[in-house]
Amino acid sequence: MTKILYISPENIVGLLSTWKKAHESAGNTCRYVTMFHTILDFPEDICLNLPLITNQVWYLKIRRKLQTRWYRRDPDMERPGNPPWWTPANHLEAYYFRLRDRLWQGRIEKAIRDNRLEDFDIYHFEWGLDLYRDCRFAERLKKAGKHIVTHYHGIDLRNRGVLPKMDELSDLVLTNELDLLPRYPRMKYLFLPYDTEQFPAKKHVNTPLRILHMTMNRYFKGTERIIEVCKQLEKDFKVEFILLERVPHNQAMAIKAGCDINIDQISNTGGWGYGMNSVESLSMGICTCTNMLPEYEAFVPDHPFVHIDSENLYDQLAELIRNPEIIQKKGAEGKIWVRKTHGLNSVREQLYQYYREAGFIGV
Missing domain, CATH: 3.40.50 (Rossmann fold)
Structure with a gap:
């Protein structure tokens, strides 16, 4: 021992x-x-x-x-x-x-x-x-x-x-x-x-569809741009945007479990790719979006993330909203991948x- x-x-x-x-x-x-x-x-x-x-x-x-x-x-x-x-x-x-x-x-x-x-x-x-x-x-x-x-x-x-x-x-x-x-x-x-087995796989997409962004530091995540785009999506589509900022973990997890899309980051300023926030949402079977640099794409070529960026963020999220079957598919893929990679x-x-x-x- x-x-x-x-x-x-x-x-x-x-x-x-x-x-x-x-x-x-x-x-x-x-x-x-x-x-x-x-x-x-x-x-x-x-x-x-x-x-x-x-x-x-x-x-x-x-x-x-x-x-x-x-x-x-x-x-x-x-x-x-x-x-x-x-x-x-x-x-x-x-x-x-x-x-x-x-x-x-x-x-x-x-x-x-x-x-x-x-x-x-x-x-x-x-x-x-x-x-x-x-x-x-x-x-x-x-x-x-x-x-x-x-x-x-x-x-x-x-x-x-x-x-x-x-x-x-x-x-x-x-x-x-x-x-x-x-x-x-x-x-x-x-x-x-991560204990990837503590959450059941997500079975359906909500109505209205719920988009989540969590942050401890707005600068590192590109949060201001994410808020701007998601507020516009709320006006244009039947969606709800939820921002969680420095919220106690148990409370945040309860809210996260009821969401359909999780936006991690678009800036790669505080680190490339993704972190524990994404690992949690993938374990829940939630479609997870982040900015993936080419170096990270090469490092995890089988990843389940939806790639997003600041310039095209509105169109990238709108594509998901119009196609809920993609949200469900990416969520299911994420659950499998995170078990293999982060279990x-x-x-x-x-x-x-x-x-x-x-x-x-x-x-």
């Missing part, structure tokens, strides 16, 4: 609880630690509730002002380099993280002792982040002979960059974002795991193959 621990700022798309289920179904032990509770209200395991970190809107606004005014950094700008490295912008930022580490230390060390967090075999540091910005916990684990994995999900690498110490300590580097592979040569790709067993076995290649576990 292997003991696996995930460490992450938050359980943002429920991924940590999914990994826990996947590892435990294979007879292993898995736990996860989060720094704060996500506003989407996913379940927690060990949540530290640390101060000075959250995804609440007020905090994000303050952080943006600090980065632009005091650290002279555009938070939407991708860092150069392959990989892009994170270093403090100036003495002020370096001092902030030293102060934060000191403030957090008591709570972190108590959690380590109380939950025996140094007794695991494999450690996954999500977003490439340790519990401390100076990476002292990961360094401690490495000296004790533990296996270190870092996993990047998008803007953590593009906009923040790789912490040099975490790069030095990592035995295995993973991503679920195709565009990151050339940016960090050590990286290996892993599809997002717990297949993704877990790919991860375990990476473990074997890195010498974490036996053949």
